[in-house]
Amino acid sequence: MQFKYLDTLPACLEQLILKTEQEIGFEINVVVDPRRVSGRPDTTYFPMACKIGSDFASILTNTSTSLRPGSVFHELLHIRRFLVEGVPALVVCEEYEPWTAAIETALAKHDNAFEHLVIVPVELETYPERKEYWEAVALQVLNDIQTGMGDEVAKRQLGLANWAFLHRALPDSTSIPLARSILKSRNEIEHAECFCRKLFPTLKNKIEAIRIWLEYQEVPTEMVSLKYFEPVIRRKFTVPINK
């Protein structure tokens, strides 16, 4: 990571970044993208983001002045999952017809929401002050579902993902009663509770867990491939999840 950014971060985070760079064999680059400041929905929720490949890892931020350590740690956890731990990312299956950009975006969102079930609890252990931020994100999702943003399928999927997120990352959240009443009014509460019961014990095994995720989110598995990254040998490959 560029020294001017690395130098502003706490020593333990700096160490983890350097260790990660050593493990993957290249530097993690900070890229300032002022467009991330505004625009709904994702950039409002997530002003920082990361991009990865088998030969690069970037952390995108909306400002060059202050990198919040908690946010950097979050992006680093994403990077480590895919590039160090070898966990696959969800992508559209090449053989799937008809491929559309919307499907690709939707799968990326599913993947991100899934990854957050694993990453955010770790993040909050290290940076408990980030709880407030994640509470706000979860509440915003509930407001969006209530105020009618998005189509019915999107709302159902968001509601389900958010229910799992609240229970994994924010089990004491004051938003849980609201989430429950929204799901109840939509006749989705039993489905959501069953989803968590089946999903949570499998989270350590992404392939097993993601199958449950796709089943409950009603995403056809024919659409989905798993993309693996092998940064040390600069290789990546995809395998349809049904193979």
Ligand SMILES: [Zn+2]
């Ligand atoms: Zn994230």
